[in-house]
Amino acid sequence: MSGGTGIKLKVQKFGNALSSMILPNIGAFLAWGLITALFIPTGWLPNKALAELVGPTVTYLLPILIGYTGGKIVYGHRGGLVGAIATSGVIIGANIPMFLGAMIMGPLGGYLIKKFDKIIEGKIKTGFEMLVDNFSAGILGALLSIGAFLGVSPVVDLVSAGLASGVEWLVHAGLLPLASLFIEPGKVLFLNNAINHGVLTPIGIEQARQYGKSVLFLLEANPGPGMGVLLAYCFFGKGNAKKTAPGAAIIHFFGGIHEIYFPYILMKPFLFVATILGGMSGVFTLVALKGGLVGPASPGSILAVLAVTPKSFSGFAANIADVLVSLTVSFVISSLILKTDKAGNEDLDEATRKMESMKGKQSRISSVLTEAQSFDPKAIKKIIFACDAGMGSSAMGASLLRKKVKAAGLAIDVTNIAVSSIPSDAQIVVTQSELTPRARDKAPNAYHVSVDNFLSSPAYDLLINQLKNSVKVEVEDHSNREEAFEDEGVLRDENIFISRSFASKEEVIRFAGQALVDGGYVLPSYIDGMIERDKEMSTYMGNEIAIPHGTENVKKEVLASGVVIIQIPDGVDFDGNKVRLVFGIAGKNNGHLALLSKIAVVCAEIGNVEKLVQAKSAQDIKAVINGAIAQNA
Known part of the structure; x- marks a missing residue:
């Protein structure tokens, strides 16, 4: 793996970890956004009493929810409880909404x-379990809360002050477009209020007194960069992110609640690039056209921006151009990032996945020759779909x-969750192939189904058939799962030999x-x-086929793991039996058992068998095999 690819994967994993804490709480963010947009003094329906909900919600409720979710991901409800207690300390010790601290604690x-x-x-000792559980959670939570209050809160405040100082330096140095390097990442780390009201607004007020307007009021308040990201998700996002993006876009653009788009960037941290370049393009446009606002636009709604724009055509033109340019640049870059993301590969990759599905690559549930545990399908009460955040592809698959x-009349519950939240006692777990190792670690005794495309997989119908007909579902032996049999490279065209003849079974086995x-x-x-294996016990299997393979x-x-196929139209004698097809098998660890299952x-x-014997080419042989497997799937 190249260094660049490794760094990209690490950044993606970091973003996935953040999104898994935020995405389950999107509803709470939306509720807070609606309350803010409606009831604050500059909102749609100003109401002083109801506006009191805004501050406590963003200061206490949202960070506590994030802290609880982060702890729960690691260790269930007990982990969530301690995580929430620890988060309370970092909240109380800071002067800004402590989302970043919650993601840590x-x-x-x-x-x-x-x-x-x-x-x-x-x-x-028996009888003391509950006492120890409660006191250990309480004591550890209290210690972490104190530590967060004394240690983490000052660090986050220091980071906030550092970002603010960086913006102030750029303003004085005349490098204003570069301010987006600090502003856009700072916003997504929920330091937007500190940057806007702590630095930009005081300086902007002074400029407005002298010149009647200031560009500083639009640096943080510009809704364009965030709107570009949300529009990209509307067109090129997936799962729940795509479904919620339109509503978030309305709240962000017209309600001015920028925080609503932050989780969408945390899901894919490379989107920071889109907002930074979008912000820089907007600031350059704003300065070039001599735009600016006569006062702060708070919240950063397009309506608020227009309300404090100087009453002139040039003023409106400059400010609207600022928003549109930053929106367009952010949208284009965000779209490229989302379209080229690994979760949505190029057409060639999609065609490959469909081809593998048609070949029945994921149809390993049907293996009755695999060494495995088994359980009665009648006992299955739940099937779990899992993806990284538990809200996207798994929701569609579920x-x-x-x-x-x-439709099959089965009394089985199907649910979707994050892969990190899979319970250890899960019975059947469906995941994307890349996540299967993590899913197995969470539920080692479950039967795991790997699919490449949650929307189209033959494994679904095969699983339903197994459960409906009360056929025992075989759970793979995971002790050697690293060596699990895969189709790629096992059956190659050059390993299929057409129309051969042999004088004896030993000759064909050696071949x-x-x-x-x-x-x-x-x-x-x-x-x-x-040769020794066939001497110990004949490898003739019936139906004019033999499957020679090595001994233990x-x-x-x-x-x-590999297989060769030898077609012998005239046949060869195997202990008095005519054999016209020979399948030579090599299995890494127990890989040959999966091969035997497919051949069976x-x-x-x-x-x-007759079709295989009559086939005229390697491609015809593979077509017969794949067709038969698909028909039995």
């Missing part, structure tokens, strides 16, 4: 109580499967073994293991 509280419980596990479950050696799947000594003793000679599915019907 919430997960930290969950992590520390989890470690504590691990240390005392099995050491508490909706699809929920309809299929209902198959040498083909595996040539393909890089095994070492040469594996061939003798194949030569497993160490296997380099990778195809060759269980003699009609499929």
Whole structure:
């Protein structure tokens, strides 16, 4: 992995961690945004009494929710409880809304109580469990709250002061467009009020007294950069982010509640680039056209901006151009970032995923030859869909499967959550293939289904069929999951041999073994293991097929799972049985069992065997195999 790619992945993981704390609480952000837009003095329906809700909501409720969610992600409700207590300290110790502090203290509280419980596990006498649980959570939460009050709050205040100083220096140095380098990231870290009212407004007021207007009033209040991000999500976002973006855009642009778009950037931190360049373009336009406001635009609504624009055509033209230019630049860059994001790959990748789905790559539920635990489908009460934040692709996938479950008349609940919140006692878990290792760590005893596309996967119908017909669902042996069999590279065209003839079974077995050696799947000594295996027990399987493979003793000679197919139209004798198809197998660890399962599915019907024998090319062989697997999926 290149250094640039590694850094990108780390930034994406950081953004995912932040978004997993904020996204579940979007409803609370929307509620606060609506109350603010409606009832503050410059709002749509000014109401002094109801406006009192605004301050406590943003100061206390939202950070507490974020802290609780962060702790819960790490260690369930108990982690959320300690995370919330710890967050209270950082809230009370600061003079600004402490979202950043909540994102630190919430997960930290969950992590520390989890470690504590691990240390005392099995050491508490019966009857004292609840006492220890309550006191440990209370004591640790109190200590963290005190530490946050004394340590974290001053640090965040220091960061705020540093950003404010940077903006002030740029103003005095005449490098005003560069102020967006500080303003836009500072806003998303919820330091917008400190930047706007702590630095820009006082200086802007002084300029307005001298010149009748000031550009500083529009640096932070400009709704253009954030609007560009939200519009990009409207067109190119996914899942819940796309669904909520239009409403957030209205609140942001007309209500002036900029905080509403911050979580959308935290989901994908590379969007910082879009808002920074959008802000810089707007400031350059504003300065070039000599725009500015006669007073602060608070909140940063387009309506508030127009209300304090100088009453002249040039004034309105300059300020509107500032907003439109910054919006356009931010929208274009945000769209490129969202369109090229890994979650929405190029058309070639999408076609590849569809092809793999048609091949039944994810149809491993059907394997009845895999060494595994099993459980009765009748006992299954819930299927869990999981994605990174639990609100996007998993919500769509859960909706699809929920309809299929209902149509099948199954009394099974289908729900979607974040992968970090999967309960340890989950029964069936569906995730994207990239997240399956994390899902397995959370629920090692569950049956895990990996899909590449939540909206279209043959695994859904196969799973419904297994459950509906009360066929036992096989849970894979995860002890060797790193070596789990995959289709890529296992069946290549050059490993399919058409219209061959052999004098004996040993001759064809040695031919198959040498083909595996040539393909890089095994070492040469594996061939003798194949011969020995057939001597110990015939590898003839019925229906005119044989599946020679190595003994247990030569497993160490296997380099990778692979298969060769040899078509013998005239047949060869295997212990008195005519064999016209030979499948040479090499399985890394238990990978050969998955291979045997697929072959069994195809060759269980003699009609499929006959088609394979009559095939004229490697492509025809693969078409028959894939068609048979898809039909049985």
